[in-house]
Amino acid sequence: MSSSQVSRILDEEHRNNIALLGKVEQALGRAPRFEAGIAGLIGQFVRALEHDVDRHFLFEEEQLFPRMTEAGDGGMAALLAEEHAAIREVAAELLPLARMAAAGAIDEANWSALRRTALELVERQVAHIQKETMALLPLLDDLLDEADDRELAFAYAAT
Secondary structure (H helix, E strand, C coil): CCCCHHHHHHHHHHHHHHHHHHHHHHHHHHCCCCCHHHHHHHHHHHHHHHHHHHHHHHHHHHHHHHHHHHCCCHHHHHHHHHHHHHHHHHHHHHHHHHHHHHCCCCCHHHHHHHHHHHHHHHHHHHHHHHHHHHHHHHHHHHHCCHHHHHHHHHHHHCC
16 A cells, blocks of 8 residues: 555545445445435535535645646546546536435435436546556555645645
């Protein structure tokens, strides 16, 4: 594992996100119709999409991808940024539906759309996280010196 603080923070977020995505995927796979018992999980998913995903993506795009590009890994940085855009697009379609489900107020047609869109998002995010785990996180030891790593870790924790 990397010695970079930023790498450890992002890896922990990735692991937590994968765990949540797995729960969402399983729950939606078992629920062809909305069930009140799933509202809490969908609410947790909404909070992750509203806060964590955008915060995480912005940090990578503003702080890490430029460093990757400077180090000669611009192609990978561009690919990861494109995936962020695609995930944001799916999340924008999904969020209003997920908010309805979290409130327990979703009809059958919207539930069907939520399931389809959420499962697409799960697939995209899991694949994206796997790419970042293999390509981005290992680079951080080379991209960040100790001072930059510490400064970025503190700045990210404060957001």
